[in-house]
Amino acid sequence: MKEARYFYVPNAGSSNELPEDEARHAIKVLRLQPQDEIFLMDGVGNFFQAEVSLTSSKHCLYEIKQQLPQEPTWKGHIHLAIAPTKDMGRMEWMVEKVTEVGFNEISFLNCQFSERKVLKAERVERIVVSAMKQSRKAWKPIVNEMLSFDAFITKELKGSKYICHCYNEIERKDFFTELTKKDFQGDITVLVGPEGDFSISEVRKAIENGYESVTLGKSRLRTETAGLSAVLIANLANRI
8 A cells, every 4th residue: 555645735626736845745756647636735725636647757737536624633723933943953852843743833033142143944944844743743844934022022922921940049830730720722822932042131131022931841941842842831721
């Protein structure tokens, strides 16, 4: 039995051709031929069972056989805002893993102690799409460009907002306990700082703007581990 082949095709239901990158993979790597079965994901909650109808050197056309609407596996909108690491490979690993776990949106923060001030969102987008296909996610997470910390925390965001940090002089509650004891399944925005943590003034600014001060546990985590832990906790707390 052949393994099911999934392709990311925005507006798949109203199109009949794979995007250029996906077509290249289908033709050059997978060597698909007419009548081969494929599955399409539109990134907004639908899979489509389809059949290859025509291939050429650069094009792969398909015919949809069945639309397969998917049910979400968690409630609410999970938004991770994180200061990227100097080593972008570590951040890319995290992005892949949080996509596999399941979340809705990622933003990148330029903080006082940030080691990385520039980030290519297009590359992160490609990693998200790859992980989405591999883990069979029907919704594609939103990838945002980098923003300054101050610009992000003053944005109006729905739901509950949290900032993770390591300062003992500022009262912190346990993130997992807070999410599970409230018995709610709603929108969550969680901030994770750079390797040197947020500055204490940034933490206080966030609290002034409605963020709750939390900890991810007693262990001191690296940035990418903290980001993965925060998404995993939020996903488990909001699991359907």
